[in-house]
Amino acid sequence: MENGMEVALQQAREAGLRGEVPVGAVLLGPDGAVLAQNGNRVEEWCDPSAHAEMLVMREAVRLRQGKRLADCTLVVTLEPCPMCAAAITHFRVGRVLFGAYDPKGGGVEHGPRVPYRPESLHKPEVIGGVREREAGALLKTFFQILRATTVPADS
Amino acid sequence: MENGMEVALQQAREAGLRGEVPVGAVLLGPDGAVLAQNGNRVEEWCDPSAHAEMLVMREAVRLRQGKRLADCTLVVTLEPCPMCAAAITHFRVGRVLFGAYDPKGGGVEHGPRVPYRPESLHKPEVIGGVREREAGALLKTFFQILRATTVPADS
Numbered sequence: 001m002e003n004g005m006e007v008a009l010q011q012a013r014e015a016g017l018r019g020e021v022p023v024g025a026v027l028l029g030p031d032g033a034v035l036a037q038n039g040n041r042v043e044e045w046c047d048p049s050a051h052a053e054m055l056v057m058r059e060a061v062r063l064r065q066g067k068r069l070a071d072c073t074l075v076v077t078l079e080p081c082p083m084c085a086a087a088i089t090h091f092r093v094g095r096v097l098f099g100a101y102d103p104k105g106g107g108v109e110h111g112p113r114v115p116y117r118p119e120s121l122h123k124p125e126v127i128g129g130v131r132e133r134e135a136g137a138l139l140k141t142f143f144q145i146l147r148a149t150t151v152p153a154d155s
Numbered sequence: 156m157e158n159g160m161e162v163a164l165q166q167a168r169e170a171g172l173r174g175e176v177p178v179g180a181v182l183l184g185p186d187g188a189v190l191a192q193n194g195n196r197v198e199e200w201c202d203p204s205a206h207a208e209m210l211v212m213r214e215a216v217r218l219r220q221g222k223r224l225a226d227c228t229l230v231v232t233l234e235p236c237p238m239c240a241a242a243i244t245h246f247r248v249g250r251v252l253f254g255a256y257d258p259k260g261g262g263v264e265h266g267p268r269v270p271y272r273p274e275s276l277h278k279p280e281v282i283g284g285v286r287e288r289e290a291g292a293l294l295k296t297f298f299q300i301l302r303a304t305t306v307p308a309d310s
Contacts, residue, residue: 042222045217046216046217046220046221046222047213047216047217047222048216048222048223048242048245048246048247049209049212049213049242049245049246054204057204058202058204061201061202061203062200062201062202065201066201067197067201067202067203068203081241081245082237082238082240082241082267082269083237083238083241083242083245085237086236086237086238086241086262087203087204087238090203090204090236090238091203091204092203104274105274107241110274111267111272111274112237112266112267112269112272114237114267117266117267119259119260119265119266
């Protein structure tokens with residue numbers, strides 16, 4: 001699974017180079033093989049729902065022609081947001097490994113904590129903080145560059 | 156907007172005829188014109204994220220080549236789930252009208268109540284219960300038929 005995070009980090013780097021918030025995700029099958037990998041495509045596709053996690057979950061069920069991913073692991077560089085956290089329960093993903101925690105926008109260990117809610121129909125195994133420093137550094141650098149190169153609105 | 160719910164109800168009926176949970180949605184532009192309409196496609200596309208709301212929001216931003224729907228109204232026959240409720244905030248939908256309340260699976264007025272959370276970056280105007288009886292009756296009938304025609308697992 002450590003290798004899964006390496007693939008996800010590479011996807012995050014590539015997303016950053018495309019001008020996306022650098023988040024990458026990988027969907028691993030029961031044998032650990034990569035079923036799908038992608039990075040954020042929000043800007044490229046003009047689609048605010050095109051988060052890396054959503055893309056790999058949709059790709060994986062398309063490839064398997066089955067709606068559920070109970071025997072699979074989702075590896076993602078950032079704590080999923082509430083939309084992705086709820087989607088994880090819809091797709092019945094068995095296990096989620098994520099890199100950096102997201103106290104402001106996260107929906108797994110922060111905010112609504114979707115998988116732990118009493119009404120949640122599915123509770124995946126969750127492991128956070130996997131290669132946290134690297135995943136977080138990518139995001140930090142991206143936003144530093146963005147701030148340094150963005151012209152203030154009042155100038 | 157009443158007309159929007161009629162279109163959404165028709166989409167829900169058509170979804171039910173395709174064997175989907177009968178939920179339909181419409182995305183209305185600032186002038187009330189229909190930008191996108193669809194019903195659930197979860198079974199057809201083998202995609203647990205293919206909820207009617209997600210499909211019309213994605214279609215509308217694709218058509219407008221812009222990521223935000225702040226001047227638009229989403230009309231949907233059932234209270235959006237947490238995934239769709241969070242997506243509504245990502246797409247910055249200005250107004251949400253929904254039909255039946257969903258105490259078990261809803262994410263707007265029930266469960267995590269996503270748009271009302273302190274960390275939510277966007278709070279749409281929300282009007283629930285629009286033609287509630289019709290929207291709810293469609294779902295009730297669908298599940299009654301499903302129960303009556305499903306062979307028990309132990310038979």
